[in-house]
Structure formats: structure tokens, C-alpha cells
Amino acid sequence: MKNIIWVLVIIVMASCTSQEKEFSALKGNVNEGVSSIIIQGKGYSKTISVNEDGTFSDTLKAPEGMYGLIAGNSRSSLFLKNGYDLSLEFVEADNSVLFSGTGAETNNYLKEKAAFFMSDYGDPKSYFKLEKSDYDLRLVAAKAEFNKSTIDVSKVDSTVAAMVAQSDKQLFAYVESNYEQNHASLVKLAKGKPSPVFTDYENFAGGTTSLNDLKGKYVYIDVWATWCGPCKREIPSLKLLEKEYHGKNITFVSISVDNVDGRRGSHDSWLKMVEEQQLGGVQLFADKDFSSDFIQAYDINSIPRFLLIDPKGNIVDSNTLRPSDPNIKSFFTELGI
Structure with a gap:
């Protein structure tokens, strides 16, 4: 805003x-x-x-x-x-x-x-x-x-x-x-609070992934959809960021909220875009698009939305910098990433 x-x-x-x-x-x-x-x-x-x-x-x-x-x-x-x-x-x-x-x-x-x-x-x-x-x-x-x-x-x-x-x-x-309303949300999602979790989201690479599986590293989460223009404009910057921080103490996760009923985007459109665009990081599909418990817990009603979670599963920033933000690397450096 x-x-x-x-x-x-x-x-x-x-x-x-x-x-x-x-x-x-x-x-x-x-x-x-x-x-x-x-x-x-x-x-x-x-x-x-x-x-x-x-x-x-x-x-x-x-x-x-x-x-x-x-x-x-x-x-x-x-x-x-x-x-x-x-x-x-x-x-x-x-x-x-x-x-x-x-x-x-x-x-x-x-x-x-x-x-x-x-x-x-x-x-x-x-x-x-x-x-x-x-x-x-x-x-x-x-x-x-x-x-x-x-x-x-x-x-x-x-x-x-x-x-x-x-x-x-x-x-x-x-x-x-x-x-x-927003103060209550920010208090709930304040830095240092335990992050809401997602469980058994479909992983494009195969099987399922839960947030708890990713503990031990920082987790940078991109909540996006194939129909979202601003989301897609962040993809080139996200790819560069993933490449530069490959092997470091951070995991990049993208969670699609394409509609499960195909009204706006779909499971198939997600599969197609991840493959055609060769999207990196951990590519996941939310279980109930915007109605998913994880999405609701973070009060996400517009995308793209970026989250940063620490290695212990606590919130660093519930609405963090975008990949295209010129300050994101210095932000990661301050965190020791």
C-alpha cells in the first residue's frame, strides 16, 4: 500500500x-x-x-x-x-x-x-x-x-x-x-513469532513438502499465481536471486494460489508455467488457493506477497522485500545469509 x-x-x-x-x-x-x-x-x-x-x-x-x-x-x-x-x-x-x-x-x-x-x-x-x-x-x-x-x-x-x-x-x-484490523494482524505476525505452517503441499519436483521440512535455513516464500502480472514480473529477479544465493543458508519457495477449481488459473496452468519457464527453488501448489489455512493465517488477499522465515521457523518479516527491490541483498547480508 x-x-x-x-x-x-x-x-x-x-x-x-x-x-x-x-x-x-x-x-x-x-x-x-x-x-x-x-x-x-x-x-x-x-x-x-x-x-x-x-x-x-x-x-x-x-x-x-x-x-x-x-x-x-x-x-x-x-x-x-x-x-x-x-x-x-x-x-x-x-x-x-x-x-x-x-x-x-x-x-x-x-x-x-x-x-x-x-x-x-x-x-x-x-x-x-x-x-x-x-x-x-x-x-x-x-x-x-x-x-x-x-x-x-x-x-x-x-x-x-x-x-x-x-x-x-x-x-x-x-x-x-x-x-x-491491520494492527491486530501485524501483532499476530510480528517478527520473532512462530510462523503459521503449511503441511503436505504438492511439490512440482515430486511428493509433498511441509514448512517444517525446511527448518534449518531461512525460508523466503513467494506467494504467486500464473494469472498475476506483477507476480510474473518478479520472476526474472527471483531467478537471479536464487542463482546468487544457491548453496547458502536460505531456501527459496514459491507457493501457487492458482484456483483449484480452474476459475482463475489452475493446477495445469501451474504445472505448465513451472516447466516452460524453468522456475527454480521449491515450487509448491497450495491446497485450497486463497482459502488455504496458511494463506489465511498470513492474511494474504493480494499477490505477489513475500515472506521471510528464520531457520527455527519464526517470522522475520511477514511482508518482506520483493526480489526486484535493490535493498534485498543488503537485507540478507544483515541477517548473515
């Missing part, structure tokens, strides 16, 4: 308008090694060439709305509107962008609020894990932090200000309405 609200609002935010100037302008200087800047949005894309000295300048006939700005390793949100004349300063330390010129207040405000939503304050889990007294204090602190701004909000485009306010409202509404 982390940052989902912010991302969804950006995706849907795009509209057209007419101004006296029927274009917006960008100029600036980028970090060494960047040869082009890409502006992408709903139905629009433009690549701006960077000069040998690192400078760039161009005009864009782009509909008013939100865009992604890509310059080397820098990824930023950009709001464009006819008449905007923006100068961009790329900050190498954190791959961010500072804006000046016409439209700067709106874009710096977006940058400021994006940093809030991308921080722990934007992660509902950071609230749910707290006991009630600490949760109440954090909620007050988060709302106060959100309302802080170095930008004169009266100069921010009203559409953007309304978009940000709606994101704020949705985040805190979600946190407040879901605290009790």
Missing part, C-alpha cells in the same frame, strides 16, 4: 487547457554523463537532447497535466502548463530536481509533497505496527508534517493543490479506518 495513493493520483491527473502561450519551456544543466532528458505523460512523450556542456533547452506542446521526467538516474514528477518557463537544477546527491522560473512553485510543491508520501509517513504499515498510544502521536505528527511547507501555496496551481490535498485525505482516511 505504500505510496499507492500518490501513484494513482498522478496516473489519473491529466487535462487540457488553453493559454496565451501554447507551449511550455524547459531549460537547465544536467549531471555529467546524461545525454538526454525524457518527458512522458498520458499520450505524450518527448526526448530532449543534452548539449556536450550538459545544458539543454526546449519547448513542449504538451497538454496540461502530470508527467514523468527522466534524466539518467533521476526520476521526478513534473507538472506542465502552457506558459510555464522552467529552469531545472539537478541535485546529484539525491537525484532530485529543483525548479525556478514560471511554474516553479507548483513543481517544487509537488517535489516537497512527493517526498512526504515516499517517506515512512506515506507508508500505512508504519502506523499499523504501533500500539494505540504511539499510533495516535504519530498520526498527529504526520498531519503536522504534511501541513508544513516552504512553498507559498497561494502560488501553486489550484489543480495540483487540490490533487495533493485529496491524496492527503485518502492516505489518512485509509490509515484511520484500517488501523485496528
